[in-house]
Amino acid sequence: MSSRTTQKNRPPVLPLCFSPGRDLSLSAVAVIIVVAMIWSYNMAKDFRRRLLGRVKKAITDFGMIADGDRVAVGMSGGKDSTSLLHALCLIKRSAPVKFSLEAVFVDMGWLMDVPLLQEFCRSRDITLHVVKTDIAEIVFEARREDSPCALCAHLRRGAFHGKALELGCSKVALGHHLDDAIETFFMSLFYTGQMRTFSPSTFLDRSGLTMIRPLIYLPSDDIRAWAGMENLPVLVNPCPASGRTKRDEARELVTELAARYPDLKARFLNALQNFDRRNLWPDIQRRENF
Numbered sequence: 001m002s003s004r005t006t007q008k009n010r011p012p013v014l015p016l017c018f019s020p021g022r023d024l025s026l027s028a029v030a031v032i033i034v035v036a037m038i039w040s041y042n043m044a045k046d047f048r049r050r051l052l053g054r055v056k057k058a059i060t061d062f063g064m065i066a067d068g069d070r071v072a073v074g075m076s077g078g079k080d081s082t083s084l085l086h087a088l089c090l091i092k093r094s095a096p097v098k099f100s101l102e103a104v105f106v107d108m109g110w111l112m113d114v115p116l117l118q119e120f121c122r123s124r125d126i127t128l129h130v131v132k133t134d135i136a137e138i139v140f141e142a143r144r145e146d147s148p149c150a151l152c153a154h155l156r157r158g159a160f161h162g163k164a165l166e167l168g169c170s171k172v173a174l175g176h177h178l179d180d181a182i183e184t185f186f187m188s189l190f191y192t193g194q195m196r197t198f199s200p201s202t203f204l205d206r207s208g209l210t211m212i213r214p215l216i217y218l219p220s221d222d223i224r225a226w227a228g229m230e231n232l233p234v235l236v237n238p239c240p241a242s243g244r245t246k247r248d249e250a251r252e253l254v255t256e257l258a259a260r261y262p263d264l265k266a267r268f269l270n271a272l273q274n275f276d277r278r279n280l281w282p283d284i285q286r287r288e289n290f
Contacts, residue, residue, distance in 0.1 A: 044229050051226050054217040055087045062201040064171070064212040067097035071171040071212075072164035075105040075128065077117055077235030079227040080175030084215055086232055088173065089124045102167050103128045106159045108152075109136035110238040120233050129167065131159050140240060149245055161207045169209070176213040179220040182268050183250040191246065195280075197272070219265050 059065050073088065075081045088101055103121045105114065107130050114130060121128040135155045139148045164172050176198065185197040200216045203209075215223065227234060242248075258264045 047226065047229065051218065051222060052087060052090060055214050056091060058200060058214050058217045059091075059212075062212070064173075064201050064210075064214060065095075065097065065099050067099070069097075069099040069171050070102065070167065070169045071099060071173050072102045072104050072160070072167060072169040073173045074160050074175070075103050075117060075121075076175075076237075077105070077112060077233075078175070078237065079224055079232065079234045080177060080215065080220075082117075082120065082232045082234060083223050083227050083230075084173060084175040085121070085124070085126070086230060088214065089126070101126055102164070102169060104131060104160055104163050104167075105129070106131045106133060106135070106156050106163075108156070109134055112235055112238060113233075116233050116235070129163055131163050133159050135159070147246070148241055149247070152239075161204070161209055164209060165207060171210050171212055173212050173214060175215055177215040177218045177220055177223055178265055178269055179251070179254060181216060181272070182254050182265065183247055185268075186250045186253060187246060190250075217269065 065071065071088070073081070073085045075085065085101070085103055092099065092101065103117075103126050105117060105128055107114065114128075118128045118130075133155070135152060138155065139145070139152045143151060145151060161172060181197045185195070188194045188196045198213070200213050202211045204211060226232075254264075261267075
């Protein structure tokens with residue numbers, strides 16, 4: 001019997017490039033990558049659903065948007081305003097009422113990537129209305145106030161509301177969120193001695209507009225995460241006072257408190273929703289001295 005191995009019994013010849021251990025590892029890595037992508041997609045989808053659900057709840061709870069409303073969304077280029085416009089565009093598709101959106105950017109005179117915001121709005125079939133102003137020059141060169149925020153906010157608000165009225169809008173939407181409400185509460189407490197913060201929806205007597213804040217139930221971290229997840233454009237704040245304002249101080253305080261008390265923001269929201277005046281001091285009775 002020939003010692004030569006027959007073709008039939010000869011073991012298969014593997015390609016020189018084949019390595020069972022290596023190829024198995026590559027296959028395992030590919031499976032892991034696919035599973036991770038599916039998991040990430042499902043997590044992102046669930047996060048979007050929950051986030052939009054909170055925005056819808058705020059709109060419903062405070063009657064922010066009614067049928068036929070034209071809403072002007074204030075665009076600053078930050079994560080909050082772009083997230084707000086993006087959320088309202090998504091909600092608009094299946095909302096039980098019909099409403100329209102306008103985007104307004106108040107150009108204060110600083111160099112910013114406005115075309116990026118215009119493209120962002122254009123991709124959602126919304127026109128970005130740019131209002132040219134000299135606010136930066138007035139606040140930081142002409143007036144040179146030590147605390148420029150109040151004047152700046154007043155001038156920006158006037159320009160925004162004026163454009164909203166010109167566009168025939170009945171509502172103006174701002175990107176203020178839960179962190180902003182908490183920060184405003186502490187600022188009011190520390191600097192004016194009052195326990196107060198802004199309302200989710202406010203009728204403005206002078207202009208006849210209603211100011212709404214649909215992101216009021218969302219903490220800043222959720223908005224930041226969603227802006228990154230949705231790849232939303234975020235412009236750098238060019239204000240020279242950025243990072244050293246009283247609000248920045250309040251923001252640092254809230255961050256420190258939230259690190260120590262993880263449920264702080266949720267508890268604060270619950271307190272705002274269930275405030276009972278009877279739990280504070282009664283009103284002072286006006287009577288003759290004892």
